[in-house]
Amino acid sequence: xxxxxxxxxxxxxxxxxxxxxxxxxxxYPITPQSEILEYLAAANPEKRTxxxxxxxxxxxxxINMVYGAAAAGKKVMTTSSSPGISLMQEGLSYMxxxxxxxxxxxxxxxxxxxxxxxxxxxxxxQSTKGGGHGDYRLLVLAxxxxxxxxxxxxxxxxxxxxxxxxxxxxxDGLIGQMMEKVELFDPVPRSKTxxxxxxxxxxxxxxxxxxxxxLDAYEHEKMNQKLKEKYALMQKNEVRYETYYCEDADYLIxxxxxxxxxxxxxxxxxxxxxxxxxxxxxxTLFPFPSEAIARLAAQLNGILSVEMSHGQMVxxxxxxxxxxxxxxxxxxxxxxxxxxxxxxxLEAFIKLFIQLN
Amino acid sequence: xxxxxxxxxxxxxxxxxxxCIEACPQHVLDFADSKVNIKGYxxxxxxxAGCTGCTNCAIVCPDRVLTIYRKKEA
Amino acid sequence: MESxxxxxxxxxxxxxxxxxxxxxxxxxxxxxxxxxxNLIAEVIEELGIESEVIGIAPVGxxxxxxxxxxxxxxxxxxxxxxxxxxxxxRVLPDRYVFTYQGDGDLAAIGTAETIHACNRGENITIxxxxxxxxxxxxxxxxxxxxxGMKTSTCPYGRDVNMQGPPIDITRMIAVLSGTYYVTRQAxxxxxxxxxxxxxxxxxxxxxxxNKGVSFIExxxxxxxxxxxxxxxxxxxxxxxxxxxxxxxxIKVDGKMLV
Numbered sequence: 001x002x003x004x005x006x007x008x009x010x011x012x013x014x015x016x017x018x019x020x021x022x023x024x025x026x027x028y029p030i031t032p033q034s035e036i037l038e039y040l041a042a043a044n045p046e047k048r049t050x051x052x053x054x055x056x057x058x059x060x061x062x063i064n065m066v067y068g069a070a071a072a073g074k075k076v077m078t079t080s081s082s083p084g085i086s087l088m089q090e091g092l093s094y095m096x097x098x099x100x101x102x103x104x105x106x107x108x109x110x111x112x113x114x115x116x117x118x119x120x121x122x123x124x125x126q127s128t129k130g131g132g133h134g135d136y137r138l139l140v141l142a143x144x145x146x147x148x149x150x151x152x153x154x155x156x157x158x159x160x161x162x163x164x165x166x167x168x169x170x171x172d173g174l175i176g177q178m179m180e181k182v183e184l185f186d187p188v189p190r191s192k193t194x195x196x197x198x199x200x201x202x203x204x205x206x207x208x209x210x211x212x213x214x215l216d217a218y219e220h221e222k223m224n225q226k227l228k229e230k231y232a233l234m235q236k237n238e239v240r241y242e243t244y245y246c247e248d249a250d251y252l253i254x255x256x257x258x259x260x261x262x263x264x265x266x267x268x269x270x271x272x273x274x275x276x277x278x279x280x281x282x283x284t285l286f287p288f289p290s291e292a293i294a295r296l297a298a299q300l301n302g303i304l305s306v307e308m309s310h311g312q313m314v315x316x317x318x319x320x321x322x323x324x325x326x327x328x329x330x331x332x333x334x335x336x337x338x339x340x341x342x343x344x345x346l347e348a349f350i351k352l353f354i355q356l357n
Numbered sequence: 358x359x360x361x362x363x364x365x366x367x368x369x370x371x372x373x374x375x376x377c378i379e380a381c382p383q384h385v386l387d388f389a390d391s392k393v394n395i396k397g398y399x400x401x402x403x404x405x406a407g408c409t410g411c412t413n414c415a416i417v418c419p420d421r422v423l424t425i426y427r428k429k430e431a
Numbered sequence: 432m433e434s435x436x437x438x439x440x441x442x443x444x445x446x447x448x449x450x451x452x453x454x455x456x457x458x459x460x461x462x463x464x465x466x467x468x469n470l471i472a473e474v475i476e477e478l479g480i481e482s483e484v485i486g487i488a489p490v491g492x493x494x495x496x497x498x499x500x501x502x503x504x505x506x507x508x509x510x511x512x513x514x515x516x517x518x519x520x521r522v523l524p525d526r527y528v529f530t531y532q533g534d535g536d537l538a539a540i541g542t543a544e545t546i547h548a549c550n551r552g553e554n555i556t557i558x559x560x561x562x563x564x565x566x567x568x569x570x571x572x573x574x575x576x577x578x579g580m581k582t583s584t585c586p587y588g589r590d591v592n593m594q595g596p597p598i599d600i601t602r603m604i605a606v607l608s609g610t611y612y613v614t615r616q617a618x619x620x621x622x623x624x625x626x627x628x629x630x631x632x633x634x635x636x637x638x639x640x641n642k643g644v645s646f647i648e649x650x651x652x653x654x655x656x657x658x659x660x661x662x663x664x665x666x667x668x669x670x671x672x673x674x675x676x677x678x679x680x681i682k683v684d685g686k687m688l689v
Contacts, residue, residue, distance in 0.1 A: 024522050052521045057547035061514040064507065064544070068515035071505040072485070074522045094508050199503040199519075201526050203482040209497045211488070211506035362444070363437045374461030374654075374661040380621050398460065410437075412445040413621040419465025420456050421447035426437045 002183040009149040009176040012184075013079060013105055013169070014039035016153035017051075021188040022103075023074035024052040026065035028084060031117040032173035033107035036079045049190050059084035063091030063104075070100035071210040073198025075157055075191065079105035081173070082115065082123050086131070092166055093132030096227065097212025099197075101160035103153065104138070105169040107176040110337030118337030119173035119258060124312035127170045128286040135224055137231045138168040139238060140285040142256040146180035148283075154185055159238065161195075163230055170285060172308070174258040174339060231287075240283035241292055245271065249278030251353060252296055254317050255306040256282045258339065263306050265342035270349065277349070285313070290320035297321040302353040306345055307333045328353070362410020362427040364403050370422040371400035377414035377423060383407040386414055448472035450481055454498045459566075461661025463651025464492050466618040467560055467627070471531070472500045474631040484527040484635075485519055487512040491533035492566040510541030513548035516555045527638050529556035534575040535565045538600040545600065552609030552643035556634040559646065562653035563597070563672060570656035574598040577671055582656065597675050601648045602689075605682045611643035613682035617650045619665035623678075642685065650676050 007015065014036045017025060022045075027037040037055060045051035052069075056062035062078050069076035080088065085106040095102055108123045110116035125131075127140050139159050141152045149171060156167040194200050199210045214220035242260075245267050246252065255263040260281040270277035280296065282289050297303070303321065305314035311331030318329050332348035334340040364386065371394060378386045378401060385407045388399045401423075410427025450472040458464040475481050481502050488497045490509035497504030507515040512530040520528040530537075537545050537559050548555070564582055565571040571584040575597045579588040589597075605613040612634060616627040627649060634645035650672050652664035659667060681689050 024518065026518060054517075054521060056514065057543055061511070061517075061544050061547065064511035064514035065518035065521075067507070067511075068487070068505060068518035069522045071515070072519045072522050076518070076522075090508055091511075098506070199485055199505045200523055201483045201485060202501075202503050207501050207503050209504045209506070211497065211504070213494065213506055215495070361437060365438060370455055372460035376461050376619075376661050376665070379662050379665075410442075410444055415445045416621055416624045417466065417618070419458060419460075419462055419469070421451065421465075421469045423445075424443070424447070425445040426439070426442040427444045428437045428442055 009146045010035035012150040016150040018045045019187040020154045021190040024069045024076045026062040030081045030084045059087040063088035070102045072200045073194035077103040081107045089132035095166045096136035099164040102166045103156040108172040116337035121307045122309040140168045146182045235287040239287045241289040242281040244279040246278035250276040252303045253279045259306045266345040293320040297324045302328045305331045360409045362408045365424040367422040368400045369395045373399035380413045380417045459655045487516045487530040489532040489536040514544040534561045534573045538574045549604040550607045557646045559648045562651045564656040612645040614680045615648040
């Protein structure tokens with residue numbers, strides 16, 4: 001039984017970073033996730049584990065600091081929110097191109113533009129389809145509780161180094177700001193050794209070069225082929241999701257993060273009215289649980305993708321169920337920072353699927 | 358007895374920029390007469406005696422194609 | 432006397448650093464980047480720190496400098512080398528870390544990173560080659576392009592009313608307390624090369640004392656960008672560039688000289 005605490009989601013992320021053996025954190029203030037940098041600054045982990053915490057002059061500088069520490073072979077992390085994450089896209093493309101591990105957390109707020117500080121899920125495309133330039137993907141985890149905010153940090157570091165690829169934790173202001181009980185995992189000691197590919201001083205080996213540049217197109221194509229195979233491997237081995245009342249479901253909600261929590265209540269409300277509604281919660285958004293959804297599609301009359309956005313993940317659900325063209329797939333979601341209620345979701349569901357007259 | 362030095366040119370790495378010719382206080386370096394290297398660049402050669410091995414040419418050469426020897430005093 | 436009997440190991444007084452790889456340099460004939468790249472290899476070799484140094488390569492003419500010197504390198508995004516260097520030095524404080532950047536990289540897109548790394552007093556060495564133009568991309572106007580100087584993006588000469596005068600980022604960062612040694616050198620004559628080498632040696636050695644940033648600007652020619660022969664370009668540089676970018680130490684032991 002690990003140490004139990006009552007924490008904000010943001011604070012759980014910060015504490016988990018220290019416990020996961022993170023070597024360095026580079027961040028920048030932005031609502032709704034400034035608590036992460038504040039917590040790390042107050043915790044002064046340099047004393048506890050030697051972990052470096054530095055506030056950068058911009059998210060642009062922060063992600064390039066992450067790139068640098070990662071290139072040196074270290075466990076490194078940054079966190080921000082939507083506008084800041086947009087500034088980091090170039091850096092993420094460079095990290096993917098140079099095959100560098102690292103953990104990035106996006107506590108999403110309403111967009112586009114300066115948007116709002118309330119929660120949203122409108123960064124799904126940017127997160128899962130590669131928001132920067134070039135063919136690359138981030139492995140994307142979507143926590144739906146303060147517990148997962150902590151657990152996913154450790155998981156993210158493991159996956160980042162397993163695949164030498166940046167890993168994104170896609171959460172939102174709701175989960176970041178709310179407080180919940182969390183069982184913290186036991187601290188993992190910071191690594192004493194550096195990977196053999198790292199640029200950390202060539203003692204006892206030929207020199208290493210960390211770069212995403214190959215002026216020879218055929219060389220660059222070879223590197224891209226390696227990335228393509230890496231993402232296929234992720235799709236094969238790293239899909240994670242949860243199901244809720246799906247065994248006998250006639251209808252399915254697909255929702256992640258905050259929307260999944262809210263939709264659980266909608267499932268209960270629907271079942272109270274005799275509607276066999278189930279919920280599938282993707283935990284990894286890339287790789288997307290397409291097969292799981294496809295398997296369920298056979299028994300379903302309709303799928304509702306519930307997202308606090310105009311509808312982005314719904315496209316992946318449509319892709320996943322393309323062998324069932326007759327199966328209706330719809331989206332519902334408040335957006336712009338407004339959080340939908342379980343009742344609103346049920347009402348939309350009934351209008352879309354039940355009251356067809 | 359005058360100090361004697363010499364310059365060994367890696368002909369195929371020379372880019373014919375001429376900076377060494379400019380830097381040589383003894384004016385003993387010049388482009389080879391109507392010859393080019395494997396890359397098509399004119400390259401430099403020692404044209405006459407008088408090199409003192411002062412290394413001026415070598416340290417202004419952006420491609421470090423000049424290796425300098427200087428005869429130690431007997 | 433035939434010069435061949437002078438060519439003996441004991442008579443060797445100068446040769447290319449063994450840290451230079453076999454890769455021919457990609458720089459144009461007569462370009463100062465070549466001299467600077469070789470000087471860095473010579474300094475690292477002489478200080479015996481080849482296994483403890485990490486270079487941060489820019490985007491610009493020196494973008495593939497990591498192919499030329501056999502040390503560990505990290506290629507940074509355009510303008511971000513000083514942020515990358517900041518992190519590398521923070522997570523590996525006992526290593527030598529330096530950036531190699533051009534004027535576009537350091538004084539245009541990377542201005543904020545340059546200023547804040549200097550203001551934080553990172554214990555890194557910043558090597559800044561200022562040739563008043565964007566060379567790699569074909570000779571466009573840079574922040575350090577001189578008034579009236581023609582480039583592909585100010586073909587009628589830089590108009591300071593429209594594009595502002597050439598910026599002196601080196602003096603700007605010198606006033607920040609985080610910079611400890613700030614100097615402006617050149618590599619167009621033997622004497623200038625020797626001074627630049629001394630400055631590089633001093634800068635790398637300073638990293639051990641954790642006193643803050645050592646910043647070396649090297650004013651250099653750009654023969655293809657300026658459309659001049661290497662010799663003419665160096666002469667033009669002396670007449671024009673040195674007026675706006677005068678050589679010499681600007682800050683030593685944390686104190687402003689100029």
